[in-house]
Amino acid sequence: MNWVRGHLLGSGSFATVNLATHTNNSDNFPSITAVKSSDTCYSHLLQNEKQILDRLGSSPYIINCFGDDHTFEDGEDYYNIFLEYAVGGTLFDQLKNYGGKLPETLVRRYTRSILEGLKYVHEKGFVHCDVKLQNILVMEDDNVKISDFGLAKEKSLKNDGKLECRGTPMFISPEAINDNVYESPADIWALGCALVEMFTGKPAWNFSGSNIWSLLIRIGVGEELPLIPDEFSQEGKDFLQKIFVKDPLKRWTADMLLKHPFVWDDKNISLVKELINESSSPSPRTHFNFSKEFEYDFCSPEERLQPLVEDQRFVRLVRI
Ligand code: ADE
Numbered sequence: 001m002n003w004v005r006g007h008l009l010g011s012g013s014f015a016t017v018n019l020a021t022h023t024n025n026s027d028n029f030p031s032i033t034a035v036k037s038s039d040t041c042y043s044h045l046l047q048n049e050k051q052i053l054d055r056l057g058s059s060p061y062i063i064n065c066f067g068d069d070h071t072f073e074d075g076e077d078y079y080n081i082f083l084e085y086a087v088g089g090t091l092f093d094q095l096k097n098y099g100g101k102l103p104e105t106l107v108r109r110y111t112r113s114i115l116e117g118l119k120y121v122h123e124k125g126f127v128h129c130d131v132k133l134q135n136i137l138v139m140e141d142d143n144v145k146i147s148d149f150g151l152a153k154e155k156s157l158k159n160d161g162k163l164e165c166r167g168t169p170m171f172i173s174p175e176a177i178n179d180n181v182y183e184s185p186a187d188i189w190a191l192g193c194a195l196v197e198m199f200t201g202k203p204a205w206n207f208s209g210s211n212i213w214s215l216l217i218r219i220g221v222g223e224e225l226p227l228i229p230d231e232f233s234q235e236g237k238d239f240l241q242k243i244f245v246k247d248p249l250k251r252w253t254a255d256m257l258l259k260h261p262f263v264w265d266d267k268n269i270s271l272v273k274e275l276i277n278e279s280s281s282p283s284p285r286t287h288f289n290f291s292k293e294f295e296y297d298f299c300s301p302e303e304r305l306q307p308l309v310e311d312q313r314f315v316r317l318v319r320i
Pocket of ligand 1: 084
């Protein structure tokens, strides 16, 4: 494979990311990619990332991996994986470009894409385990994709009782602290923390001390939850309340959250308006039919039995 390492795009604790220019590119290999490299001796996380990306396959919401190789540079052996290049860098970088926080319209759109990505990952049987703004990449078309699968794991894979420490303390879920459980609800909790950070420019937990244990105790024990921003819309607050639920079994899943009005796109909104108009005008589609279909499609299991079309709260949510 012929390629040239370009400038540094980013670096983490176990790898660096550079631009890479490919000189003998084939059809399924773009001429410009990102290359993520790590010393071969410490490359187990990068190898895990490559394996998981291969098993996940292609999704518009997950960063693409084109292949891997080994190089010998400056007396060191490196393991490299070639990833789709994201011109916008990470969502964490984007926050700086917007002066520290993003407008709610953008937060809604990015959240929808991240949720689509998480739904795909969870349905394929994996958990990302490190959702945070530094691991979300902004593409040329302003779509975002999930990256950094180094800590990802297969769902329900037992850890032989070993204490694990995956992810970043600010984003860690209560069940990971209390029971060492890292399943799909942990990614949803972390998404909630990322969403608060996108909107406020500050971490979801107000923590300035150096004692990380005191933060972990606050997250894991007692009733305290991350602060829900006052300036958020009603839909935004409701959305976060579905996420910041300490019991992982009661926390909404990616699939359920994608049906929440906070992440509805313009297509959904006009479809719903159309359906409302249809249901209130004499037409072959009866109000009763519409109402049932609607309940199933857009509500949590607890809410499915409520006649939503006639519900004031619902009508308010639709008119956003
Ligand atoms: N930073 C980390 N990964 C990246 C990628 N694939 N493209 C651009 N910047 C990055």
